[in-house]
Amino acid sequence: MRAVVKDGVGIFYPQGFLDGNSSASLLSIEDIESTTKLNADMILVSLKKVIFFNRNGLDTFIKLFQKVRSANHIVVGFCDYDTKKYHTIMKFYKDELMFSLFKTQEIASLFASNFNNQNKSVLLYSEDKSQRAAMAIELHDNGHNPIVAQTKEEFDEKSKNKNAYDCIIDDTFLGQMGQKVATRVTGNAIIYTLSSFLDAEIGNTFNIAYHNNSLNVGFRLFIFDAYKVVSMNVHALNFFSKLASSAAEYNATICFVGMTFEKTPLSFKETLEDSGIMFFEQMDDILGDKELLKELGASSAAAIKNKRALNKEIVTEIPNFIDATVATIEMMTNSKAVKEAVKIDQIEIGPKENKIASSIGFYGDIDGMVILVFPEGIAKKACELLIGESTDDKELILDTLAELVNIVGGKVKTLLSDQKINVDITLPRTYSEIDDLLEIAHDKKGVQVNLNFNNDNFLFFLTR
């Protein structure tokens, strides 16, 4: 099958019914390779003329996508589908969605770097906050003006006025976002989801490196959503007890929500409570109680066990970290950054008023943490693009800032992976008060870069 290439987007048009057998006959790796040679930086399969597909049918394409993506670093995915097809694909792939989904070709072309028709006014909405942010960044990067609807209601309302926008985006997913290890919620809590039977296997399935790095970054509240847990055995009990002990060293709190003990000995609950784990019946008991959330999720002055020095590998990569950060903030604030000072020492923030901060950890071939300290003005300006309008709601600014830092982390990850350094990133942690940040970072040594954005000082700090 041959693709139609336009504006750097190569699109294949299969038609009819797609299953494991037919898909393999429709598209081959040679077809895709000959398309990439035509300067396509996005390869998509249109589902416009596909009336039926099953998981096997799509899997065949996805295997090809994976090969092409790892070889050419181009965007791959599907386009031209309706809401029903979109939900079916999301259901098929859930958290393993590594490819992109564009509702229409027009939407896809907005994200293509070759697309010249810029400066489009674009209304966008996704249920997933990270997706909203990522799309807004990419669109802005490509010279468009994204307007982000924060809720479905807002989207429905705004999209009624079709003439106000050049393009309206929904049912779209950017696949190059990082893995979905956990869900972050307001209040700096990390929620892990557990299900079915908890046994020795939890030691393999739980991403302990991610968890430890989240602790290192400053997260202090970890909630296990255990509504779907049927039972727990003694191996899982030991695992969680140990997890609670290690969390205690950071003054972190671990909670279980929705866990029933119908098929699990009640004595297990007592053992877990003894090791410091708290139990709640409903998620709202924690998330709905702002005071409790603040108390449990607050940073603490707990001494972190392993103080580690920066090593040569990290220092070598510092330009990558700074480039990713500067590029993102410059783009978000539409201003130019001037590097003012670089030093290797403990973090030095200066006046703490009107500043907010965020940190994000990375781990893998190298590990460490990036801390960004924003004057509120820059933070607000940077977040304006993601929110779609200016706001003084500090909670919303902090949430949006977290998304922005997540994007910086994603860019760092991509830059490093180009040099064959594989890292994963934690979720970003935000700090509304600089003192909270200093509690975890004041005695860490690292590289500090002071940057100036339109006479506002912005601080970048890389540590371990």
Next chain:
Amino acid sequence: MITQEKIDTFIEKIPPSPKVLRETLMALNAGELPKAARAAKEDKALSNYLKHLVNRPLYGFREEVSDVSQIFGILGVAKSQQALYNYMLTLLSPEKWQLFKLNNNSFADLQAELSVGWQKILKHLQIDDKEIESAVSLLPASIIVAEALFCEKLDDVKLLRSVNEIDLNTILKRLCDMDLFDIAEKIAQKWDMDERIAQIVQASSGIKPSENETIEKLGKWMHMLLFFTLSKAEFIDAGLNDFIDFQIEYVADIYDEFAQVMEIA
């Protein structure tokens, strides 16, 4: 441009010229199965074809069926008639296919898949009409004619395809001012089929809607069946999947029902 005369020459080749076939068809048209079987037995090739046809796994018989009377008895008048049309087509199908990657076997598979699918659909729609049952034979017949026409201009066709991802039906239209469904209509006329049959096949193009509700409905089902069949790996590899343009909006309203009839998971 391929002239009208040239097209007519190809279609001329289609009529059931052998005497045995004519007699068998006439007996079937009159509903006289034993008489049809007696006539068919005269033609060894036909008997052999029928035997191979009904013993395909698609028909699902446990024991081998080899007697022509038995075969006609099992198939009934309408299906026997259709089998005969299919046989006539195999006589006309090229020794060596050049544009479509087909052979005698895969072409027979195509005929069988379409026939069995169409029967399921008509049963579901509770339509018991011999002529309508035979309508589906026109599509493979048109593919044979199209192959022959394309072979006349094979280099031009290949050149056109290399420049642009243009569907073969459009090329066919440009080459001879007739598309696959127009050819099917011509064949229907040649076979003295009921006028409705040509209308159903034209409606099944998905771009020539009929004002007659029943014909429009059957056209939709045939369009869907065509794409269901042409989405099988064997026919995609043969180059038939992108022969015509699938009109998804045309058939969207019958998809759920179709999936049920065809037992699509």
